[in-house]
Amino acid sequence: MSVSPEAFGPRTPFGRVPRPRFGVADLPLAMAYVYVAVIAGAVFILEPALLDGSGAMGANFSLVVPLALVAFGQTLAMLTRGIDLSVGGVISLSSALLATHLNARGWLLLPELLAIVALGVLIGCLNGLMIAFTPIQPFIVTLATWSIWDGVAFGVLPIEGGTVSPTLVKAASGGFLRVPKSVWVVVLLLLLWRWLRATRFIGDLVAIGSDESRARLLGVRIGRRKLQAYAATGLLAALASIWVTAQTQAGSPDGGDQFILNSVAAVVIGGTSIFGGKGSAASSIMGSIAFLLIPILVFALNLSSFWSIFLEGLVLIVAVTFNSIIQTRARR
C-alpha cells in the first residue's frame, strides 16, 4: 500500500520551504546593541553628567580602548572554538617591562614599543603552536602560559609601580583633530573589522570553528590559521597593555588578570558564539562598551564600587547562559 507523492505538499525545486533570514540564532549578535542602549539609557537618566560632555566621553572611551583591543583578539580565538586566557600574562608582562626596562624617552621609545608588540606576537605564536599542533585544549594551554608570563612579570616588577616613559604618557593622551585619541582607536578597530571580515583569514577561522574536520578536507591550513589567530590575540593584548600603562602611568605585575574575564565577557555579550563558527569583533567592541558601562551604572546608582565586581560576574553568567542555550539549539 503506497501513497501518492502529491499528498506530501508542494515541492520547491529543492523540496524545502525557505526559512526567514533573521532567526533566533541571530539574536545574540544584535543583543550587544540592546545592552548598550539599555544600560546607557539607565545611566543617562540617573546621572547624565557621567555620559555628557567631551570630558566624560574621553575618560570613558579611554577605558574602552584596551578592552576593545583585547576583546577583538579574543573574538578571533573564539571563532576557532578556542579561548585565550594568557592575555592576562601578556598585559602584565608588557606593563612590567614598560615600567622598568623599556621606558626610554623620545624617539628611543619607538623600538621599545615595537619590542613589546613583538613580544606579544611571540607569546601568541607559542600559544598557537601548542594549540595547533598538540591535542591539548586551548583553555589549558593558555591557562598555563598565563601563569608563566604572569610569573615572569612578577620577576621583572615585583610590586606595582616603576617609571613609565613620559613620552608614552603624552602620546596616549589628549586628542587629535579635536577628537579624543581613544575614540580614534576604537573607530579604527571597527574599520579594521569591517575590512577583515571579508578576508580569507576570517573565512578560514569561521570554517575551522564551524567544523574543523571538514575544514581540513577543504584544504584549510588549520595549523597556520590558528597560529595567526593567537598571534593576533597576543599582538592586540600587547597594544592594550601599552595603552593601559600609558594611562595609569605605572606598571602592574598582575594588572592583566582582570582583562581575562572582561574580554571574555565583552565577547559573550557581543554575541560571538563560544562554540565557534559565528561572530563579529565589532559586536565584541560593542560588548566592551556595554561591559564598561556597568561600573558607571553602579556609580550612578550610588552603590559601592564592589557592586561592579559582582555585577560583572553576574552579567557574564547570564549572558553566556542565554547565548549557550540559543547557540546549542542552533547547532543541532
Place this chain on the structure above:
Amino acid sequence: MIEAGADTLRRNSSIVLAFVLAGVLFVAGTIQTTGFASYEHTRTVLITASFVGLVGFGQTLCMLTGGIDLSIPSNLAGAAVLTAFLANGSSAGLIWIVPMVIGLGMVVGLINGLGVAYAGVPPIIMTLGMNSAIQGLLLIYTNGGLASAAPPALVNFVDGNTLGLSTMLLIWIGVALVATVLLSLSAFGRKLYAVGTNIRAALLAGVRVKRVLVVPYVVSGASAALTGVLLLGFLGQAFVNMGDEYLFSSAVAVAVGGASILGGKGHYIGTVAGAIILTLIAANLNLLSLGESAIDISYGVILLATVYLATIRLGRR
C-alpha cells in the same frame, strides 16, 4: 595474582609515576638541607599539601568530566570570611556556622553545575564568571575585605592532633577514602568516567548525563568551602584573596596526578600525589631562594608538560 597486580600498576602507571616524582623531589630537597626530611618539616609539607589536596577533590571530579572549576578561590575565601564574620571571635556558633557555610558552597557549585550541564555553558566561562560574582558579593559583605580573626576553637582544631596524627592529615585521608569509594567502587563513579570519556555514548547507554555532570561542581563548591574553613583555622585569619593561589595549584595537581584533561581518565589518588609534588616544588624553590615568580612559571610549565605527556600516551594506544 601477581599478574593482576602488575596489570593494575600498568593501568595506573601515571599515578605511580607521580608518586615516584614526589619521592624524587623529596630526595632533592633532602640533598639541599638535611632538615628537609625531619618529622616536623615533613609534617608541615604534608599539611600544606593537604589544603591543595582538599580543593583538589572537587577539581578532580570536574576535570574528570572534561571541565574545570575556576570559582574555587572565591568559594574558599567566601567560606572563610563568612565563618569568621558570623562567629565573630567566639567558638559557640561554629556547630551550625560551618555546615551552613559548606552548604552555601554547595549552592554556588550547584549553580555552576546547572549552567554547565543544562545550559551547555563551557565550564571555564561559567566558573570564571561565578568567581567574580562571589568575590563581588564577598567584598560587598565585608565592605573592603579586611582580614578578620578566627575563632580559637577552630584554630586549635586545625593545628591539633587527633589519634596521634595531625587533624588536617586525618581529614585528608578521610576525603581520600571517600573519593576512592566514590570513584572506584560506586555506580556513580562508573557513570562519571563514562560521561567524561564519551558523553554521547553514556547518554545512549541510559546514563542521566546532565544529573551526573552537575555533581562535580556541587562537590567542588563543598570542598572549596571546607578548605576555606580549615584554612581559616590554619592561618588564624581570613581575607578576600586567600583563595587565589589555589586556583592554579588545584588544576595543576590534578593534571600532574595523571588525569587526562580531556576527561575520563584519572583518580583522586593521583591528585594526592600531585598536591604533594607541587608543595615539594615550592619548598625546593624556596630553598633556592626563588620566589613567587619562579613558582608561577614552574607551575605553568609543569601543567603543559604533564598534559602534553598525557596526550602522547593517549595517542600511542
Place this chain on the structure above:
Amino acid sequence: MSDRSLVISGLRKSFGGVEALRGADLACHAGETHALIGENGAGKSTLVKVLSGAVRADGGEISLNGKTLRVDSPMQARAAGIATVFQELSLIPDLTVASNLFYGIEPKVRAGRVDRRALRRAAALALEGLGIGGIDVARNVRELSLGERQILEVCKALIREPSLLILDEPTSALLPEEVQWLFGKVREFAEAGGIALFISHRLEEIEILSDRVTVLRGGVDVGSGPIAEMAEARLVELMLGRPVERVFPAAAAGPGSDEVVCEITNLASPPRLRGVTMAIHRGEIVGVGGLQGQGQLALFLSLFGVIRSTGRVAVRGREVRLRHPRAALDAGIALVPEDRATEGLCMTLSVRDNISLGSLSDISTAGLVSQTKERSAIALAASKLRIIMQNLRQEVGALSGGNQQKVILGRVLAQHPALLLMYDATRGVDVGTKAEIYRLMREQCEAGTAILFYSTDVQELVNLADRVFVLHDGQIRAHLEGEEITESRIVAESVGGGVRKQVR
C-alpha cells in the same frame, strides 16, 4: 588520445595496526567512468582519502596523466586537478552556499579580501549553468537538507573543472530525477576528457553509470573489467571472496505473534519526523527503509527518548513518556546506535565498564557496584556473544570492530528489552560479524524480543524483515508485508512509487 589516466600501483596504508590498503592497483582512463566497489572495510574510503590528500599513503605510486603524483594535503590534491565528492560531505555548516561552493577559489579576491557580491553572483550563475535552480546562495548550509547538501557537494567539485573527479557514495539521499541529473553531469564530464571514479555499493547504479569496474577486497584489488562483461553475481562473488552463499539465517517458521509489544501512534518530531503510526508484535523483525535523511534517524531517536517528540507510544500495553533514554530502557526499549566509536562505546574504558554501563542499578546495592553480580551478568553476555578479547579489563578500543559491536550488543541485551532498535548496526562491520549479528537477531526474535531496524542495505531489509516500512519526508509511504518485500519494490517506494528510468 592523450595519455590521460589515473594509475595507482601497490598502494599501501595502515591505521594503527590495521592494514586498510595492501598494495592496491587501479587504472582508469580519460573519457571513462570507473566504478570502485567492495564490501565495508575493503579499503574504498581509504583509497579516496589518499587520493584527496586527506591522509598520506605508506607506500605505492600514483600517477595522474603520466606524471607521478604526491598528494600530501588536500591543497596539493586540488592543485593536481583532483576534486572529491566526499561521502560525509566537505561543507561548512555556518557558511553560505556561495562561500562553500567557491571555497578557496573565490572569483574576486583583492588584498586577501573576498568580494561577497561577486561571489554570490558567480555562485548563482554557476549553479544555473549546472542545471540547478531555485536555491538561495546566501543561505547557510546548515539550513539545507541532506539531499540539497549532496547536490551542492557535487556542484562544488564540478565547478573546479578537475581532471580527476572522485565521487564517494554521492546518491544516498537523492531523488531519482536528482540521480539522473548527477549521472548526466558525470557523463558530460567524462566525455569532455575527464576521469571519473565512482564509489558505490549500489550495483544497479554502477551498472547504469560506469564503463569499467574494479573490485576491492581486503585492501587489494581482486578483479577489474568492463561493466558489460561483469555479471552481478560475479561482482558479488569478487566482493565477498567466495561464491554467493546464504549469509542470512532462515526466516522464522510460522506466522508471527499477534501480541502487540509496541504501539506507536502519530509519533512526530519536527522538522524531520512528521507523524508515524505502526504496531510492532512480539518476536517480529520490522525493517525501516527509504532514502537517507527521510526521518528514519528522528524516528529511532524519538523512540529512544533522545529527542523530543509528540504522539503516543505504548510498550506492553502501558503508555510511556519517552523523555530520556533511561525512561526508554526502563520501559523495555533499547537502541544499538549508528556509530560505534562516537555513540556506542567509551573507547578508553574497559569491556566490563562498557557492558555494565546500562544496567548499573541492577548490579548495585546502596550505590556501590556489587562485584559478584557484575561478574555473573557480564560473563553471561561475553560468552553468549562470543566476544574475543584478552580479558574483561581490556580497553574496548583495542578490540576489533566486530567485537566492539558485540560489546554494544552485550550492554543492550543485558536489559532484556522488549523492543530492540537497531540503527544501521551492520555498517562498517565485516561479513563474518554481520552474519553473527543476523543470527543474533533471529535468536532474539525467537526468544520473544521485537526488533525494529533501519538499514541502507536493501538486501538486509529483504532477507531479515517480516515487515518493511518505507519512510519518505518524515512519514510512512509504504508498508510491505511478506511477499511484497522485494528489492525492486522497496527501491521503488523509496524514490516515489515510479519505475526507475533506464537511461542507457
